[in-house]
Amino acid sequence: MAALCLLLGDQLNLSMSSLAKINKEKDYVIMAEVNSEATYVKHHKQKIAFVFSAMRHFAELLKEEGYKVHYVDYLHENNQGSLVSQVQAFVEDNNEFDTLYVAKPGEYRLVKEIEGWSKALNIEINITEDNRFMATEEDFSNWASGKKQLRMEFFYREMRKQYGYLMEDKKPVGDKWNYDADNRKKLPKGQVPPKPDKFDTDDITKDVIKLVQSEFNEHFGDLNEFHYAVTREQALLVLENFIHQRLENFGSYQDAMAQDEPWMYHSHISFYLNSGLLHAKEVLDAAQNAYDNQLAPINAIEGFIRQILGWREYVRGFYWHFMPKLKTDNFLEAKRALPNFYWTANTDMNCLSQSVKQTKEFAYAHHIQRLMVLGNFALLAGLHPDEVNEWYLIVYGDAYEWVELPNVSGMILFSDGGNLASKPYAASGSYINKMSNYCSHCRYSVKEKTGEQACPFNYLYWDFIQRHQSRFERNPRMAMIYRTMSKMDKKQLEYMQDDASSFFEKLANNEKV
Ligand code: FAD
Ligand code: DLZ
Ligand code: SF4
Numbered sequence: 010m011a012a013l014c015l016l017l018g019d020q021l022n023l024s025m026s027s028l029a030k031i032n033k034e035k036d037y038v039i040m041a042e043v044n045s046e047a048t049y050v051k052h053h054k055q056k057i058a059f060v061f062s063a064m065r066h067f068a069e070l071l072k073e074e075g076y077k078v079h080y081v082d083y084l085h086e087n088n089q090g091s092l093v094s095q096v097q098a099f100v101e102d103n104n105e106f107d108t109l110y111v112a113k114p115g116e117y118r119l120v121k122e123i124e125g126w127s128k129a130l131n132i133e134i135n136i137t138e139d140n141r142f143m144a145t146e147e148d149f150s151n152w153a154s155g156k157k158q159l160r161m162e163f164f165y166r167e168m169r170k171q172y173g174y175l176m177e178d179k180k181p182v183g184d185k186w187n188y189d190a191d192n193r194k195k196l197p198k199g200q201v202p203p204k205p206d207k208f209d210t211d212d213i214t215k216d217v218i219k220l221v222q223s224e225f226n227e228h229f230g231d232l233n234e235f236h237y238a239v240t241r242e243q244a245l246l247v248l249e250n251f252i253h254q255r256l257e258n259f260g261s262y263q264d265a266m267a268q269d270e271p272w273m274y275h276s277h278i279s280f281y282l283n284s285g286l287l288h289a290k291e292v293l294d295a296a297q298n299a300y301d302n303q304l305a306p307i308n309a310i311e312g313f314i315r316q317i318l319g320w321r322e323y324v325r326g327f328y329w330h331f332m333p334k335l336k337t338d339n340f341l342e343a344k345r346a347l348p349n350f351y352w353t354a355n356t357d358m359n360c361l362s363q364s365v366k367q368t369k370e371f372a373y374a375h376h377i378q379r380l381m382v383l384g385n386f387a388l389l390a391g392l393h394p395d396e397v398n399e400w401y402l403i404v405y406g407d408a409y410e411w412v413e414l415p416n417v418s419g420m421i422l423f424s425d426g427g428n429l430a431s432k433p434y435a436a437s438g439s440y441i442n443k444m445s446n447y448c449s450h451c452r453y454s455v456k457e458k459t460g461e462q463a464c465p466f467n468y469l470y471w472d473f474i475q476r477h478q479s480r481f482e483r484n485p486r487m488a489m490i491y492r493t494m495s496k497m498d499k500k501q502l503e504y505m506q507d508d509a510s511s512f513f514e515k516l517a518n519n520e521k522v
Pocket of ligand 1: 275
């Protein structure tokens with residue numbers, strides 16, 4: 010008898026634990042482009058194009074490495090439309106498999122589904138560890154065990170100690186764990202970040218683009234241009250170029266946003282990390298190497314390492330720790346529907362319009378756009394977590410539930426009641442103005458708090474603070490805000506509530522805001 014290894018579209022790495030279980034001589038790898046995975050949410054067109062093209066390229070690599078690969082493309086006459094039916098058809102046609110190996114999927118729904126497959130398949134199902142990460146799920150639960158608060162910063166320090174990144178004699182280099190305070194600069198006028206890497210589309214990618222245009226044309230997003238890496242070599246080049254061209258400025262401008270500058274000094278590697286083309290360890294090693302060779306200042310390198318060894322590992326542990334509850338949490342009882350401008354970018358609020366436009370164009374927006382513009386609005390406006398989560402899962406090429414859900418429900422919406430964040434990431438227009446030049450291109454005035462011209466983020470912010478007073482006034486990290494509010498002119502606060510109500514009415518009537 011032989012074994013079968015199911016490799017999912019985000020497990021494109023030769024060192025996957027499931028591949029290690031099989032024997033190249035007699036066993037098979039199965040990979041399938043299926044409707045169920047491409048449409049369980051209506052993913053952005055570029056996300057599907059990226060995943061399918063990367064899968065096809067990876068299947069070629071597997072064959073070159075000597076694996077026997079059964080690859081089912083989307084339009085194959087024998088395509089069954091779902092992973093389970095596809096595996097079942099192959100098992101029945103061959104009658105030689107007694108075991109299926111699959112590395113644990115990154116989404117709870119698929120793990121549950123696969124756990125129920127054994128009846129249909131009638132072979133042993135062996136779910137192996139998802140080894141695309143530095144920490145195992147067990148590492149996270151051991152760390153979390155007995156703790157009242159699960160703050161990323163403390164998890165991150167443990168990871169630094171365990172893996173030795175930026176450590177010297179068991180201490181953090183420079184005697185400081187975190188250089189975030191140095192990482193809040195606005196992009197100076199006239200400074201232009203380097204252009205992003207763009208790869209030519211080969212025949213495989215051209216075929217996939219045609220396929221996506223014909224089969225998924227009603228999905229959100231543009232596909233006029235597709236420039237992402239789809240092979241490991243290309244992804245490694247993106248990493249290398251980041252280290253040499255952008256890392257130096259990554260820290261200083263990490264929180265900055267600028268008109269018509271989608272890429273800034275970010276690394277643009279999340280598509281590749283999350284699909285398996287890059288492994289976190291090689292990215293961290295490259296950053297450590299940049300430190301050893303003094304290629305960039307410590308605030309940049311520490312900031313970058315924290316995103317990967319800290320945030321990325323932490324949210325993944327957090328997801329499994331709090332699922333399935335995390336998916337239905339709605340601590341703030343948010344109810345409002347997602348405004349249409351999240352799909353169209355048709356709003357006068359320039360920061361939102363820029364962020365949605367870039368999301369539509371590239372299936373990418375950088376962290377601060379996701380957090381402090383799109384996320385901040387969703388929080389202040391009380392958008393329902395289900396709608397917000399679905400939107401984020403659809404629109405970003407790097408979105409898988411293990412990373413999307415903690416960021417949305419934990420980080421931006423405070424739906425989990427504070428397990429991830431110690432206070433809501435709520436901000437008025439002045440934060441956006443401080444970190445960007447968006448406001449100078451906006452029809453609203455960021456300086457005004459009430460009235461027709463006032464930046465909606467201003468009155469929505471104070472409306473939010475008032476609305477949730479009973480929930481937050483005893484939170485020590487919110488105390489100063491409530492002290493400030495108590496000293497504010499009561500009439501002014503009422504005007505802001507009135508403006509917020511009119512704004513919400515416009516949203517409800519689908520009027521342009
Ligand atoms: P860089 O800014 O260059 O950062 C380097 C890497 O650090 C990223 O590639 C990513 O792997 C990691 N990283 C940074 N921040 C986070 C974080 N908060 N959580 C996890 N990893 C992080 N990231 C995703 O990969 N998929 C998502 O679906 C996703 N959804 C998000 C939703 C919201 C509301 C927010 C606030 C953040 C989300 N992020 C998500 C995190 C972050 O915005 C993206 O990882 C980042 O923008 C990707 O671009 P980059 O590779 O240029 O990142
Ligand atoms: C995202 C995605 C898409 C669009 N299509 C496929 C597919 O056709 N076949 C496949 O194996 N995987 C696909 N994926 C990735 C899966 O959705 C992903 O493995 C799960 O969501 C778990 O993270
Ligand atoms: Fe955004 Fe307000 Fe600035 Fe306009 S004025 S860009 S809405 S923060």
